[in-house]
Amino acid sequence: MTKYILPFLLILSMFAAHLRAQDPPAPIPKLVVCHELLQAVTRAPNGPPYFSAVRAWLVSFQALTATEQRAYVNMLPWKELIELTQNYPSYVKSSFYQLVKDRFLYWGPDANTRKELFRWALESKNSNDTTLDVLLGLNVRLVSLKVASTIRTPEARQARFGNEEIWQSPDGAGMSDSMTDYASIHKLFSRLRIVPGQRVIDMGSGFGRVGLYLGIMYPGVRFTGFEIVSERVEEANRVKKLLELGDEIEFKTQDLSAQDFTLPLADFYYAFCPVNEQTGLKLWNELGKLSASFRDLKLIYKLALDKGQLERKSIEPFEVVDEFSDIGFTVLKRK
Numbered sequence: 603m604t605k606y607i608l609p610f611l612l613i614l615s616m617f618a619a620h621l622r623a624q625d626p627p628a629p630i631p632k633l634v635v636c637h638e639l640l641q642a643v644t645r646a647p648n649g650p651p652y653f654s655a656v657r658a659w660l661v662s663f664q665a666l667t668a669t670e671q672r673a674y675v676n677m678l679p680w681k682e683l684i685e686l687t688q689n690y691p692s693y694v695k696s697s698f699y700q701l702v703k704d705r706f707l708y709w710g711p712d713a714n715t716r717k718e719l720f721r722w723a724l725e726s727k728n729s730n731d732t733t734l735d736v737l738l739g740l741n742v743r744l745v746s747l748k749v750a751s752t753i754r755t756p757e758a759r760q761a762r763f764g765n766e767e768i769w770q771s772p773d774g775a776g777m778s779d780s781m782t783d784y785a786s787i788h789k790l791f792s793r794l795r796i797v798p799g800q801r802v803i804d805m806g807s808g809f810g811r812v813g814l815y816l817g818i819m820y821p822g823v824r825f826t827g828f829e830i831v832s833e834r835v836e837e838a839n840r841v842k843k844l845l846e847l848g849d850e851i852e853f854k855t856q857d858l859s860a861q862d863f864t865l866p867l868a869d870f871y872y873a874f875c876p877v878n879e880q881t882g883l884k885l886w887n888e889l890g891k892l893s894a895s896f897r898d899l900k901l902i903y904k905l906a907l908d909k910g911q912l913e914r915k916s917i918e919p920f921e922v923v924d925e926f927s928d929i930g931f932t933v934l935k936r937k
C-alpha cells in the first residue's frame with residue numbers, strides 16, 4: 603500500500619507547488635498603501651515634500667470605500683498626527699488638520715481610544731482646547747450655528763431665552779470662548795481631591811466639558827449639568843454616549859431661573875460665568891439654604907464679567923476657602 607501512497611503524495615505536492623507558482627501576486631491592500639503615504643506625511647512635516655505627500659495621501663484616502671475609510675481611521679497613529687498638526691504653522695496645517703478633525707468627529711475611534719487620547723492630550727503641552735473638544739467628539743461650531751439660526755432677531759432670542767445670558771451671538775460666534783478651558787478644569791479638580799461617590803452640579807453646563815472631563819478622569823464621581831440651551835445638552839449627551847459614560851454623568855435641559863426649580867444637594871456646585879444677576883442671586887440663596895443642612899458643600903466659581911451683587915464678597919453665608927488666582931477661580935464654603 604505504502605508503495606502507492608508515497609508517489610501519490612509526491613505528485614500532489616508537485617501539483618500544489620505548480621498552483622502556487624500560477625497564483626497572481628497578492629494585491630497590496632489599499633489600506634497599506636494609504637498608511638505608507640501617511641507615514642511619508644509624518645516624515646516630511648514641513649516644506650514642499652509635505653504638500654505633495656499630503657496630496658498623495660488624500661487621493662489614496664479618497665479612493666477607499668466608506669467602510670475601508672472607517673476602518674483606517676481607527677488605526678491611524680493619532681498621537682503622532684495630533685502632535686504634528688499642533689506643531690505646523692497654521693498656513694501648512696489647516697487642510698490636513700481639518701481633515702483629521704472631521705474624521706474624528708464623524709468616524710473617530712472607539713470610546714476607549716478617545717478617552718486614552720484625551721488623557722494623554724490633557725497632559726501634553728501641545729494640545730489646545732479645540733483639539734481636546736475634537737478628541738471627545740464635541741462639535742461646538744455646528745451646534746452653535748444651529749442655535750444661532752433660532753435667535754436671528756432680538757424678538758426670537760427673547761421668546762426662547764428671556765433675559766438669560768446664553769453666550770451666543772446670532773452669527774454663531776461666542777460659545778467656544780465662553781467655556782472653561784480644560785487645563786483649568788484639570789487644575790481645579792486635582793486640587794479639590796474629588797473622590798468617587800461625590801456629586802458635582804454645574805449651574806449652566808454649556809457643552810458639558812466639566813461633566814465629560816469628570817466622567818473620563820474620575821470614574822465614580824456623579825455629575826449633573828443643568829443648561830438652558832437644549833442643543834448644547836443634546837450634544838453633551840451625544841458625546842457622553844460616544845464615550846460610553848454611565849448614568850452617573852447626566853446633562854439636563856433646565857432653566858435655572860424657573861420658580862419651580864430648586865438645586866438638588868451636591869458636594870460641589872460649579873459656576874463659570876453662568877447666569878444673569880437675578881438668576882445668580884436666586885441660586886446663591888438656594889445654596890445658602892442647602893448649606894444649612896449640609897455644611898460641607900463647596901461652591902467653585904468664576905465670573906468673567908462684573909456681576910454687581912454676585913461679586914464674591916456679598917455672598918453670605920459663605921467664605922473663601924481656596925483661591926486659584928492664576929485661573930481666576932474661587933472656592934467658597936459656609937462660614
Ligand SMILES: C[S@@+](CC[C@H](N)C(=O)[O-])C[C@H]1O[C@@H](n2cnc3c(N)ncnc32)[C@H](O)[C@@H]1O
Pocket residue numbers: 766767768769780781782804805806807808809810811812828829830831834856857858859873874875876877878881
Ligand atoms: C459661560 S457658559 C459655561 C459653560 C460650562 N459650565 C463651562 O464651564 O464650560 C454658561 C452657561 O450657562 C448657561 N445658562 C445661562 N443662563 C441659564 C439659565 N437660566 N439656566 C440654565 N443655564 C443657563 C448658558 O447658556 C451657558 O451655556
